[in-house]
Amino acid sequence: MSSIVVIGAQWGDEGKGKVVDYLAQKADAVVRYSGGSNAGHTVVVHDVPYKLRLLPSGILYHGKICILGNGVVINPGVVLQEIKEMHDKGVDISRIAISDRAHVVLPYHQRLDELQEEALGKAKIGTTKGGIGPCYMDKVARVGIRVCDLMDPEVFAEKLAINVKAKNDIITKIYGGEPFDYDAMLKEYLAYAEELRPYVTDTGVILDEIFASGKKVLFEGAQATFLDIDHGTYPYVTSSNPTAGNASTGSGVGPRFIDHVLGVVKAYTTRVGAGPFVTELHDTDGPGHQIRETGHEYGTVTGRPRRCGWLDAFMLKYSARLNSLDGLAITRLDVLDQMPRIKMCVGYKIDGVEIKQIPASLKTLSKVEPVYEEFNGWMTDTSGCRSFEELPAGARKYLNRISEVAGVELAIVSVGPNRDQTIVLKDML
Numbered sequence: 001m002s003s004i005v006v007i008g009a010q011w012g013d014e015g016k017g018k019v020v021d022y023l024a025q026k027a028d029a030v031v032r033y034s035g036g037s038n039a040g041h042t043v044v045v046h047d048v049p050y051k052l053r054l055l056p057s058g059i060l061y062h063g064k065i066c067i068l069g070n071g072v073v074i075n076p077g078v079v080l081q082e083i084k085e086m087h088d089k090g091v092d093i094s095r096i097a098i099s100d101r102a103h104v105v106l107p108y109h110q111r112l113d114e115l116q117e118e119a120l121g122k123a124k125i126g127t128t129k130g131g132i133g134p135c136y137m138d139k140v141a142r143v144g145i146r147v148c149d150l151m152d153p154e155v156f157a158e159k160l161a162i163n164v165k166a167k168n169d170i171i172t173k174i175y176g177g178e179p180f181d182y183d184a185m186l187k188e189y190l191a192y193a194e195e196l197r198p199y200v201t202d203t204g205v206i207l208d209e210i211f212a213s214g215k216k217v218l219f220e221g222a223q224a225t226f227l228d229i230d231h232g233t234y235p236y237v238t239s240s241n242p243t244a245g246n247a248s249t250g251s252g253v254g255p256r257f258i259d260h261v262l263g264v265v266k267a268y269t270t271r272v273g274a275g276p277f278v279t280e281l282h283d284t285d286g287p288g289h290q291i292r293e294t295g296h297e298y299g300t301v302t303g304r305p306r307r308c309g310w311l312d313a314f315m316l317k318y319s320a321r322l323n324s325l326d327g328l329a330i331t332r333l334d335v336l337d338q339m340p341r342i343k344m345c346v347g348y349k350i351d352g353v354e355i356k357q358i359p360a361s362l363k364t365l366s367k368v369e370p371v372y373e374e375f376n377g378w379m380t381d382t383s384g385c386r387s388f389e390e391l392p393a394g395a396r397k398y399l400n401r402i403s404e405v406a407g408v409e410l411a412i413v414s415v416g417p418n419r420d421q422t423i424v425l426k427d428m429l
Contacts (some may be wrong), residue, residue, distance in 0.1 A: 002259055003217040004429050005247040006329075008224025009263035009273035009319040013299070013306060014415060015045045015331035016264045018055040020220045022412075022422050023262075026429045028215035029065035030058030031207070033250030034240040035222025036073040036105060036135065038128040044417035054079045055086065055096070057219050062092045065210070067203045070101035071240065071250020072222075073135045074147060076192035083199075093229055098147040098196065099203040099252070106160075106189070108167035108180055109134040115175040125236055135155050136239035138163075147200055150193045160186055204252025213256055216429055219247040219258075225319040226271075233362065244323040252290065260428045262411060263403070265316060265326040266380025267333045270306040272299050276365045279309035279345045287339060293390020295335040310343040310372070313405035318358050320408045327411030330399055333391075336417045339377040347371035347406050373401070383416045388423055391415075 007025065008014045021043040024030050037053040044050070045060055054074065058064040068074065079098070087093050109131030116134070117124050127133060138144035143163060149155050161182060168179040211215060223242040226232045232242060240246070248255045268291055271277055280290025288308045291297065297306040319325065336342055348355050348368045359365045378394035385391050391413070392398075403410045411426035 003211075003219065003257055004260040005221065005258055005262060006191045006262045007221035007323055009265045009303040009316055009323070009325065010224055010269055010312070010326075011226045011277075013270055013272065013297075015262040015329075016221065016226065017052060017057045018331065018414060018417060019162055019262070019264050019327045019329045020052065020218060020410060021045070021060060022250045022419055023218055023429055024058035024061050024064060026216060027058060027064065027218040029067060029207070029210050030056040030218045030373050031067040031069055031203075031247075031251050032056045032072050032220050032222065033069040033247050034071045035238065036130060036132040037075045037078040037338050038130045038132045038223075038238070042417075045419065046142070047170075047418065049417075053082060055082050058218065058220075059086055059091060059093070059096070063095065065097060065206065067206065067251070068096075068102060069203055069251035070099040071246060072099070073103045073105050073132055073240075074098065075130065076150070076162060076189065076196055079194050081223075082190065097201050097206055098199045099201050100146070100149060100151065100200050101202075101252070101265050102134055102147045103139045104147060104150055104189075105131045106145065106163070107131075107185060108171070109138070109182070111171060111177065112167065115171065115177060115418065119175070121131055124274060126275070133239040135204050144393060145197070150189060151197060151200055153190055153193070154228045156193070157186055157188065159191045160189070174362045197420045207251060211253070216258075216346055218429065219245070219251060225263075225322060226315065231322055233275045233365070234360075236273060240274050260327065260371040261323050261325050262329055262330060262428055263316070263323060263408065264329045264332045266331055267311060267336050267398075268295075268308045268314075269312050272302070272304055272306050276310060276362055277307055278315070278348065278365075278368050278370050279312045279343075280307055281309045290339065290390045291335060294338070295332055310370075311402065312370070313402055314345055314347050314371075315358065316402070316406045318387040320406045327407045327408070327426055328403060328406060328408050329412035329414065330402060330410065331414040333395060333399070333413055334381070334383045336377065337382055338379060340379065342375045343372045344375065344398070344401060344405075345370040346373050375401075383421060385415055386420070386423065388413065388425055391423075
């Protein structure tokens with residue numbers, strides 16, 4: 001038996017999809033344990049991009065069991081569209097399993113997401129407006145509708161009626177919006193239910209059987225550490241726990257089944273939406289602009305330009321502690337190939353005094369100044385390198401310093417989007 005949790009160690013968009021896809025070669029099952037269709041992964045196979053939102057990245061291999069765990073919130077229309085697209089491209093969809101305990105995203109969740117975000121004005125979070133937050137709100141408030149409810153027409157009709165009435169009251173009386181038609185929504189979702197039915201099961205039991213037979217499992221995180229509802233830059237976070245600890249809760253297996261945790265890190269830092277960003281670059285024609293354009297840093301789901309900045313290794317050190325990282329996967333190193341000078345944040349200071357932790361208070365965090373180390377760029381194309389020794393000396397020095405500050409071994413270095421552009425230093429599965 002062997003298992004690994006792959007998590008984003010920054011604010012998301014680190015390239016987890018590519019890393020999971022690569023590691024899935026050796027896995028028997030790939031499990032999504034949190035988030036929803038707000039999580040976009042792009043995987044490139046033979047120069048063909050596949051954009052995934054709910055399906056685990058392991059779907060691109062024949063015969064892998066691909067699980068959407070109970071911690072995921074499921075938009076039936078989105079997941080069915082993804083399944084159709086994969087089928088049309090000749091991808092094996094026969095081994096998809098969806099937890100009957102996962103919660104369902106409904107149209108009123110999406111409408112409330114939009115209305116709540118608009119009402120916040122300048123204080124808006126920057127959500128994808130996919131209804132993820134309101135769905136998790138219903139889950140915590142114990143009024144949510146689960147996949148098992150959707151599978152039972154009588155139960156679903158009853159619960160939907162209660163929810164539509166409650167949500168229509170909020171939409172019309174508080175926000176002045178248009179109410180939803182219950183009958184139309186019931187008909188639409190009952191049709192989804194029949195399409196989803198072949199995939200729905202108790203996925204915790206499947207995982208128990210997989211582990212009992214000594215097979216390998218890969219847990220795929222959505223979003224990332226600093227978007228965690230408890231440990232991220234609250235309130236500019238997601239509505240779930242994408243950190244490694246939730247791999248157990250969000251999939252229905254005990255923590256003793258988790259063997260390794262791999263943190264995926266861009267060679268620089270990006271984030272989407274509002275919130276603090278200590279190393280952000282605000283230039284329009286300098287290194288920040290160069291990183292965005294070279295790295296095509298635009299959202300997979302939204303198309304929004306990502307905010308870009310230097311690598312924050314101090315933040316990474318916190319992420320390593322929080323997630324018990326025992327390996328780092330550094331991605332997009334090639335984006336820095338033509339940068340003459342590169343900076344890395346190795347510490348934080350406030351009023352000239354270095355601090356030992358990342359402040360929970362955003363007011364305090366806004367006062368933080370980064371402590372930078374500066375490196376000479378290697379000014380050499382790394383996309384063709386296939387071993388650590390082949391990388392330019394400057395690139396190796398930069399990578400080793402990331403590992404040193406974070407206190408975690410390098411496991412993978414990615415120098416491009418394709419599977420073969422992956423340098424493995426530590427085999428963790």
